Amino acid sequence: MSHVSFRRMSLLALVVCSVFFVELGGARLWDRDEPRNSRASHEMLERGDWIVPTFNGELRTHKPVLLYWGQMLSYLSLGESEFTARFPSALCALLTVFTIAVLGSRLSGRSTGISQEGFWAAGALATCLFFVMAGRAATPDSCLIAFSTLGIAFLVIGSLAPSAPYSSGRVVPTRWLPAIAGYAMLGLAVLAKGPVGFILPMAVVHAWWLACRRCEVRDREVSGLDVMSLNRPNWVHFLIHSVSEAWHAFRPWKCLQAIWALKAIPGFLIMLLVAAPWYYAVGVETNGAFLQGFFLEHNVGRAVSSMEGHNGFLLFYPLAFLVGTFPWSLWFIPILLWCRKASREGVVPRQMIILSAAWVSVYIVAFSIASTKLPSYITPCYAGAALVIGGYWRQFESGWALPSRSLRLLAYSLTIVLGVGIFGVILVLSSHESMPLLARASVCGAVLASVGILGLLWEYKQQTNRVPAAWLMGAAAFQVILFGYGAKSIDTYRTDLRMLAEVNADQPTEHWLSIGGMEPSWVHYLGHEIVEVNGNELQPETWHRVARFLEEHSDGKVIVVGERANRIVANHRSGEMMLMPLTELATTQRFMKSGAVSIYGLQESDGSHVVTHAEPESSPSDRNPAIAALQAIPAADDEPIVLLRKESQELTAKLDDGLQAVDVLPAALPPAADPVSLSPTSAVTELAAQSGKQSEAEDEKSEEKRLELDNGEVSELRGQRTADRSGFPNPLRPK
Incomplete structure (x- = not known):
């Protein structure tokens, strides 16, 4: 296995740093998660509290503490800004890319350094659409991806047979040192986003280990037989054989064997040693409120019911996977065919293919079962997909496993069509939404279309070995323009x-x-x-x-x-x-x-009148204190007044056909009175007359029942004479 030259490693470093750091702080924080997380870190730092996350002065139970710690350290070191809020996520993305480069190299046969497969796997992951989005956002997704990937990588590398040849295809019980490191990393993943940081990576590693052991058994039983049975023309036979193989690989006692070999029980304790202290501390500080909100509402609740309208159909995650791995997903069919060929021809890529399949399948199946669905939930599996993408592009570049000419032409054509489509959609959106600066982001579509055109040109000249490098550079430019300069352009319109x-x-x-x-x-x-x-x-x-x-x-x-x-x-x-x-x-x-x-x-004081409960002198006002309130307003101030009972349930304000209507005191105005025509002066007259007419009936009632008013319980809603200026409609204005 050839290693990657210094020039190529420098190119990869340039690509990755450009994708994740160019204009990282150019746009303000995007609603809703970014400002929540950043503000929570600010509030914790302001209080000097490294335990309890809060937002807007209230306990924030949505996510654990790892991202907040990273942001707080970033604020202390570099100051508080959009860049420093996103800096921990970008660093975690770099860590994930480096981890995949090493993991891909070990699975492809190199015991040291970075192989060509590792180089292409890292380049592909660094330019996947949703992975870039996670790495440039002030959210815990990038932290989860980084430490779950590190945990998987340590456990996988620690389970590969160390004897020569290194890539013999055998798996052995995990060695203790990488096991301890791997489970510690999973503990940090649990601090990033909860139990999902341990359960799903463990499922991935166990599925990979069991499948590899089954392949070894099949190799010994039937020499030369296609282990995956992908070359069988009879699909019924293929399905029966697949079910049989799955049963033999994942039988209960085999699963127990894997749990023992991967040191899962000690690993669980190591994970708890890392994660449990903070969960215990936050539980004590909040009297269990955080634990209840996080585990019951945001874990169990999201699994059993759709929250915040985030639901989806059966194929939601397969489609989200194709979008999230764009533009590499344009080669999805050729990569699947390459996996079939590689699984038959050698054991070296087979471990990589099995790990990639387990990684993607576990995440897609698990979150498809859950009720709440978001595209970002399966982002951790893009690291697994990058492994086979790297293996495929390595062989594409060398000419060992070129897809058929028709598939290549199809991929180039799709690239051109999508590039032109993205270019046009962004231009139309910028015009429709009156955001002319957004048109700059349309360049990303032009870049994509240019890569497709170059592919067709090199196909005509039979220089297909140039396509991989152009594809990687085009993918990187696409992401930088879209998330760097495009996001900054949109932000100007907030x-x-x-x-x-x-x-x-x-x-x-x-x-x-x-x-x-x-x-x-x-x-x-x-x-x-x-x-x-x-x-x-x-x-x-x-x-x-x-x-x-x-x-x-x-x-x-x-x-x-x-x-x-x-x-x-x-x-x-x-x-x-x-x-x-x-x-x-x-x-x-x-x-x-x-x-x-x-x-x-x-509004500043400009002659507006504060009306108090002064003792009235007239006899009608003796019976109705509301009259005294109205009499305190000068007659020249001719504007409508509506009296409301503050504490009564009858005091309701409703919206009717776009206008505001209110309940008027029944003891204050006659039923036939037109409230629109009532000025303060005329209202006093009407109230006095009505009060006199009803005096005999009111005497028969209790004082509270008769007036339904008490000192401190009368408020008034003034019909705005400055309605046109203030933007509020007059509540008494007719339709």
């Missing part, structure tokens, strides 16, 4: 973040409230907690919460999201009848979503 920054700079405050929704990036970039109120349920509790916020923080700002939420005017104040006018400070469209985002603040 006007909501710019609006928040401008308002906060002009009127600084630490007190924010959001109605109708909240993006985690707002919390991160404002640097303050945001109180979130559900604006879609206009219950009294919603009004009271907003009122308390504005009462406690007169400099507070209210973020209003969406069309429905923009109709809410929260102006209650406990114990008083008070006019609290909100002024629109800024508004913009939501990023890549329908509706608007607006920011409101309390």
Whole structure:
């Protein structure tokens, strides 16, 4: 097995570093996971707490602590920025690529150094679409991939027969030193994303070990027989034979043998030694709340039911796999055919093929069974897929295993079509969404199409050995343009973040409230907690919460999201009848979503009237204290007023055909009264007349029943005379 030259290793290092570090901090953190994780690390560092993760002041039970530790160390070393938030993920991606280079080299027969197969496996993994996405994101996926890959690599390499020849195809009980290292790495994977960091890698390694042992038995039983029986023309016979082989390979006592050989029980204890101390500490600090939320809700819950709308169909993950390994998946059929040929011709690549098949199959099958489905869940198996991709491209480059001419032409043609399609889609999207800078990212499609054209040209000139290098460079350029410069171009149109920054700079405050929704990036970039109120349920509790916020923080700002939420005017104040006018400070469209985002603040005093419960002098007002409240407003201030009972369940605000309607005090206004025509002066007249007419009936009732009002329980909602300026509709305005 030839080793990789220094020139090629330098090229690989350049490609990998470019893919993961060019413009790594160019775009702001993307909603929703990136700002959540980054802000959680900031809050932990701010408190000096390395145990309990929180976001927006609340316990964050979504993920364990490993990413937060990496980000906290990055912040301490390099300062807090988008680059340092993503830096741990990029480092883990580099670690994964290096691990696959070494693992591919050992499986292909080299005991030291990096083989050509290892070089191509590393290059392919470093330019897979979803792997690049994970390596450039401030999420725990890259940490999970790195340490689960390291764990698998240590256990696999430690199970290969060390006697010459190194690649004899035999597997032996795992040696202790690599076993300890491997299980320690899996412990870190558990700290990255929970039990999935141990269970699935263990399933991969055990399946690989058992399949390899079965192949050795078959080699001894039938000399020269195709172990995988892929050359049998009778498919019924093939299926029967496959089931029989699976039973012989994975019988219960064989599984127990593998558990013993791979030192799984001591390994489980080693994993616990690494991961359990933090889980114990966070459980104690949170009285078990984190453990309950993480294990029951975010592990068991996601497995048995679809969460957050993330469901999918049976072929969801096979299709996600093809997209995630793009552009290498364009050669999917030739690679499958190569695997068939390689499994028949030698034992050297067979171990690699078995490991790759086990790796991909375990992850796809396991997550296909789970109810919650996300494409990122199977990203760890791309490392296994890269092994056979590397073996295939090594033989493609040398000319040993060229696919048929028709398959090569098909791959080049698909590359051109997809490249042109991506180019066109990005151009159309940039025009439709009014994002002209996004058009720069269309270059990635042009690069892809150019590689396909070069392939056709070299096919015509019979220079197919040039295709692999061009494909690798084209794949790297595609990822850099898409995730580096493309993401940065899109980020310039996130006007909501710019609006928040401008308002906060002009009127600084630490007190924010959001109605109708909240993006985690707002919390991160404002640097303050945001109180979130559900604006879609206009219950009294919603009004009271907003009122308390504005009462406690007169400099507070209210973020209003969406069309429905923009109709809410929260102006209650406990114990008083008070006019609290909100002024629109800024508004913009939501990023890549329908509706608007607006920011409101309390209007400065400009003659607005605070109405208190002064003792009235007139007899009608003696019977109805609401009249006294209205009389406190000068007659010249001719604007509608609606009186509301704050604590009563009858106090509800509803949306009817796009307008806001409210329940009016039945004791205050006659049923036939037209609330639109009532000014404060006319309202007093109507209230006094109605109060006189109903006095006899009211005397027969208790005081509480008659008035249904009490001091401290009357508030009012003022119809905005500045409705056009503020953006809030007048609640009394007719349709």
